[in-house]
Amino acid sequence: MQNPANTIEIKRVQTGNKQLNQILGGGLAKNRVYLLQGSPGAGKTTLALQFLMEGAVHGETVLYLTLSESEQELSSVAESHGWDLKGINILELLTTEDALQTENQYTMYQPSEVELGNTTEAIIAEVEKLKPTRVVLDSLSELKLLAQSPLRFRRQILALKKFFTTRSCTVLFLDDKTTTGVENFQLESIAHGVIDMEQLSPEYGAEKRRLRIKKFRGQKYHGGYHDFVIEKGGISLFPRIIPTADARSNQKISMKSGVDQIDTLMGGGPDEGTSVLLLGPAGVGKSTLALQYAVKAASQGQHAVIFTFDESLATMLHRAKGIGMPLEKYINEGLIHLQPVDPTEMSPGEFAHRVRETVGGGADGKPTAKVVVIDSLNGYLNAMPEERFLMSQMHELLTYLGHHGVITFLVVAQHGLLGHSMQTPLDTSYLADSVILFRYFECAGEVRQAISVLKKRSGTHERTIREFSIDKNGITVGEPLAQFQGVLTGTPTTRKP
Numbered sequence: 001m002q003n004p005a006n007t008i009e010i011k012r013v014q015t016g017n018k019q020l021n022q023i024l025g026g027g028l029a030k031n032r033v034y035l036l037q038g039s040p041g042a043g044k045t046t047l048a049l050q051f052l053m054e055g056a057v058h059g060e061t062v063l064y065l066t067l068s069e070s071e072q073e074l075s076s077v078a079e080s081h082g083w084d085l086k087g088i089n090i091l092e093l094l095t096t097e098d099a100l101q102t103e104n105q106y107t108m109y110q111p112s113e114v115e116l117g118n119t120t121e122a123i124i125a126e127v128e129k130l131k132p133t134r135v136v137l138d139s140l141s142e143l144k145l146l147a148q149s150p151l152r153f154r155r156q157i158l159a160l161k162k163f164f165t166t167r168s169c170t171v172l173f174l175d176d177k178t179t180t181g182v183e184n185f186q187l188e189s190i191a192h193g194v195i196d197m198e199q200l201s202p203e204y205g206a207e208k209r210r211l212r213i214k215k216f217r218g219q220k221y222h223g224g225y226h227d228f229v230i231e232k233g234g235i236s237l238f239p240r241i242i243p244t245a246d247a248r249s250n251q252k253i254s255m256k257s258g259v260d261q262i263d264t265l266m267g268g269g270p271d272e273g274t275s276v277l278l279l280g281p282a283g284v285g286k287s288t289l290a291l292q293y294a295v296k297a298a299s300q301g302q303h304a305v306i307f308t309f310d311e312s313l314a315t316m317l318h319r320a321k322g323i324g325m326p327l328e329k330y331i332n333e334g335l336i337h338l339q340p341v342d343p344t345e346m347s348p349g350e351f352a353h354r355v356r357e358t359v360g361g362g363a364d365g366k367p368t369a370k371v372v373v374i375d376s377l378n379g380y381l382n383a384m385p386e387e388r389f390l391m392s393q394m395h396e397l398l399t400y401l402g403h404h405g406v407i408t409f410l411v412v413a414q415h416g417l418l419g420h421s422m423q424t425p426l427d428t429s430y431l432a433d434s435v436i437l438f439r440y441f442e443c444a445g446e447v448r449q450a451i452s453v454l455k456k457r458s459g460t461h462e463r464t465i466r467e468f469s470i471d472k473n474g475i476t477v478g479e480p481l482a483q484f485q486g487v488l489t490g491t492p493t494t495r496k497p
Contacts, residue, residue: 010029010030010218010219011029011030011031012026012027012028012029012030013027013028013029013030013055013134013170014027014054015027015028015047015050015051015054016047016050016051016052016053016054016234017047017050017234017235017237019226019236019237019238019239020047020211020235020237022222022239023213023221023222023226023237023239024213024216024219024221025219025220025221025222028170028193029192029193029217029218029219030170031165031168031169031170032165032170032171032192032193033160033161033164033165033171033173033190033191033192034170034171034172034173034191034192034193034194034195035172035173035175035187035188035190035191035193035194035195036048036172036173036174036175036195036197037174037175037176037177037194037195037196037197038176038177038196038197038198038199039176039177039197039198039199040176041199042197042198042199042209043197043199043209043228043230043235044138044139044174044176044197045069045074045077045138045174046077046081046230046234046235047195047197047234047235048064048136048138048172048174049064049074049077049078049081049083049085049088049136050234050235051134051136051172052064052088052134052136053083053085053087053088055133055134056086056087056088057087060132060133060134061089061130061131061132061133061134062087062088062089062132062133062134062135063088063089063090063091063126063127063130063132063134063135063136064088064089064090064091064135064136064138065091065093065123065126065135065136065137065138066090066091066092066093066138067093067119067137067138067139067142067143068138068139068141068142069138070092071090071092074090080232081232081233081234082232082233083234089126089130089132091122091123091126093119093122093123093142115146116143116146116147116156119143119146120156120160123137123160124163127163127164127167127169128167131167132169133168133169133170134169134170134171135164135169135170135171135172136171136172136174137160137171137172137173137174138174139173139174139175139176140157140173140174140175140187141175141176143156143157150186154186154187154190157173157187157190158190161190161191173191175187188214188215191215192216192217193213193215193216193217194213194214194215194216195211195212195213195214196211196212196213196214197209197210197211198210198211204344205343205344205345206344206345208227208347209227209228209229209230209347210225210226210227210228210347210349211225211226211227211228211237212224212225212226222239222240222242224240225240225349226238226239226240226349227347227348227349227350227353228349229347229350238347238349238350238352238353239353240349240352240396241352241356241393241396241397241400242396243396243399243400243403252271252272252273252458253271253272254266254267254268254269254270254271255269255270255271255272255293255296255297255370255371255407256268256269256296257269257289257292257293257296258292258295258296258299259292259474259475259476259477261466261477261478262289262292262451262475262477264462265436265451265452265453265461265462265464265466265477266434266436266453266456266461266462267453267456267459267460267461267462268459270293270407270433270434270456270458271407271433271458271459272370272405272406272407273401273402273403273404273405273406273407274402274407274408274433274434274457274458275398275401275402275407275408275409275410275431275432275433275434276407276408276409276410276432276433276434276435276436277410277412277428277429277431277432277434277435277436278290278409278410278411278412278436278438279412279414279429279435279436279437279438280413280414280437280438280439281413281414281415281438281439281440282413284438284439284440284449284468285438285449285451285468285470285475286375286376286411286412286413286438287311287316287375287376287411288319288323288325288470288475289436289475290306290373290375290409290411291306291316291320291325291327291373292325292474292475293371293373293407293409294306294327294336294371294373295320295325295326295327295330295336297335297370297371298330298333298335298336299330301335302335302369302370302371303335303336303337303368303369303370303371304330304335304336304337304369304370304371304372304373305336305337305339305355305358305359305369305371305372305373306336306337306338306339306372306373306375307339307341307351307354307355307372307373307374307375308338308339308340308341308375309340309341309343309374309375309376309378309379309380310375310376310378310379311375312340313338313340316338317331322472323470323471323472323473323474323475324472324473324474325474337358337369339354339358341354341380343379343380348390348393349393351380352393352396352397355372355374355397355401356397356400358372359372359401359404359406369406370405370406370407371406371407371408371409372401372406372407372408372409373408373409373411374408374409374410374411375409375411376410376411376412376413377394377410377411377412377428378412378413391428391431394428394431395431398431398432402433410428410431410432412428429454429455432455433455433456433457433458434453434455434456434457434458434461435453435454435455436451436452436453436454437451437452437453437454437488438450438451438468439451439452439487439488439490440490441484441487441488441489441490441491441492442490442491442492443484443492448467448469449467449468449469449470450465450466450467450468450481450487450488451465451466451467451468451477452464452465452466452488464480464481464482465480465481465487465488466478466479466480466481467479467481482495483495
């Protein structure tokens, strides 16, 4: 057993971003040098300014050393976020207009030999003068050009690292990743930690950004990619969901739908902490049944959240009113929340974060919603065809919701309308704890609807196929269609006695 007296406590520095602190396991280790790298436009400057502003707010002396952007350009960035850079010391190490004059251009010596020395001396002098606790150096690309050779550049960075750490500085080195291969690897090996920021440009839709901790010596952190957006006020980061980190036990209490026959089919109803897949062709009633569960939960004083990808709020309210469903009433009472989602403008990580925030937003840490409806997965997946791991992320999200006792309804529209032409665009049945199947079928010159339950992991369910209809009075489910054979094919035959 380790002696507590010998345990070295790592002092943390807050980054100015709450979610990044969470990903880093509490913040950056104090008096270390970190590499913050990413392509131009990824958000490095914004995050660096948040880091310095956090220190300035707490009375620390902070310093921004800029070799690439002027103080005026930095002020413009801050102004776009509504920030005031008061309290942040800025030292410009830019090439002046005098360098354009012929008489000021070096002939006997390489310009880099003189400029690198002058730049280094200016950095040392400013740090010795101000004695800052936080420093940002922007950017290493300029130092690389001045150093000219990888060996000289590495020695220069090592010297700066030693200088800063012996002066009790926590430093962010910014780099735009203009170099690759061995040179970049050596740079990453010098830093105590590496934060990698990316900006992706999909073939359709807005650009998307993500961040990952590539290296963090001696400390536990949340790995993988974490999506983020840059908006007024700074960077909003959406940590990747880690279900086991928030696992909670929940009681197996079945939820009623308000339609007795549906509850019979479901063996009493879906249990808390489970997911239900509603599968069938377009217009068959999947979304309506999901709304039925949300309205029933609201009638019992519980909260429900509906994320809609395909249907406008006005259309959904009009449809609910037409079948006598008091959806608008519970929305006005704050028990049902409708959240439209445009996936072309939202990354998967941001969507997962919004779901997580909605069901876990209580002040006491308890979930605020007992029912979540995602309508539909088709719109979510089709709008982001370049995302290869959406189903894995959906699995993490469902696990997280399950641990919090939330019942999740997933709506998936199949291609085709009748019989053997039915195709499922994606196999999601393995994700869900229960599967409710909807079908159209032909009977006596009419197109009718049928419903059945194919799967329920948490208990027994009825295996019959019943007729399903929706009218001005709501959902109606008939007796089992025992007189027919082949209902699921779309063209049933009458059973012989």
